Amino acid sequence: MISLRYHIVSITAVFLALAVGVVMGSTAISGRLLSGLSDDNSALGREVAALQAQRNGLDARLADADRFATSVGPLAVKGQLAERTVVLVTTADAKPNDRDALAELLRAAGATVTGELQLTESFADPDKADQLLNLVARLQPAGTKLPTAADPGTRAGGLLGTLLLLRKDDNQPQATADELAAGLGGLSSAGFVKPGEGLRPAQLAVVLTGGAVAGDSAADRAAVVARFATQLDRSGAGAVLAGGDRSAEGTGPVGVVRADTAATSVLSTVDNLDTAAGRVVTVLALREQVEGKAGRYGVAGNAEAPAPGTAG
Incomplete structure (x- = not known):
């Protein structure tokens, strides 16, 4: 007769066997899983290394292209701006190295750089904004009119266009020397420029900015510079807004202008x-401005061509 003790011993043996089987099975599965993960990790490592090598190769090619453009740039722009005068306007985030290199290239093109104004x-x-608007209204030279738009960028562009750019028709100053000194002095004392x-005034202007704008009030800040540059263009023989904003969103002043067909x-x-x-393209775009033309140049998705005359 089978006793209760026999049943208990039998059931215990069954569960013990199951436990041993589970442990042994899981150990085998874990080994295969770890082996598979190790293989995957090795493959990913090789892929990352290949991509890094590809990136290093592309960086080297870009560096070579940049050195080539630097060497041939003066030849490419030679005579493009002969007997023209250009004033540089830089924003706070513009890079000094870019400004200096562009100024040198402008001189190679035959232009005279009449100075720099930093915003x-x-x-x-x-x-x-309200403080700037009020100050601009007080400093506007007698006999000249501010733009009808009420935003600070356009209004400041109207004032500084009058002070910094010569009249398009006769290349004469739009403000007297005293008005120029008073206007720049007032804006400088208030901490705006x-x-x-x-x-001194010039025929043409280049507004240099940095890259994409981020942080609090980024869109408003970019819009002020964009509208300023647009009005500055309307105040003289032409202007170019140049920066390093190649982001898909185009959040900097360049992107803001490109989103406005009127600008x-x-x-x-x-x-x-x-x-x-x-920088070579900037000089060529400025030459195109003299001819009454405008364009969106560079490598961003919202550019129409790499350079003037290369569309399509």
Whole structure:
């Protein structure tokens, strides 16, 4: 007769066997799983290494292209701006190296750089918009009119266009020397601009900015610079807005201008100023402005061509 003790011992043996089987099976499965994961990790490592090598190769090619553009740039722009004068306007985030390299290239093109005006962080600060508007109204030279638009970028562009650019028709100053000194002095004292030494009016202007704008009030700040540059263009023989904004969203001033068909019809933009090729394109775009044409140049998705005359 089978006793209760026999049943208990039998059931215990069954569960013990199951437990041993589970442990042994899981050990085998874990080994295969770990082996598979190790293989996957090795494959991913090889893929990452291949991509890194590819990137290094592309970086080297870009560096070579930039050196080539630097060497041939002066030849490519030679004589394009002969007997023309150009004033540089830089935002607070513009890179000094880009400014210096562009100024040198402008001189190679035959242009005379008449000086630099730097726009400070306060210039595009939304919290100081009313202060800038009031100051611009007080400093506007007698006999000249401000734009009808009420935003600070356009209004400041109207004032500084009068002070910094010569009349398109006769290449004569739009303001007297005293009005120029008073206007720049007033804006400088309020912390909106920093005029360079010996700054004087020119026929053409280049507005240099940085890249994409981020942070609080980024869109408002970019819009102020974009509208300023557009109005500056309308105040003289032509202007180019150049920066390093190649982002898909185009959040910098260049992107803001390109989203406005009215602005792009008059103001040229370049999105790769931080490269030697982009600086050459900036000079060529400025030459195109003299001819009454405008375009969107560079390598961003919202550019129409790499350079003037290369569409399609």
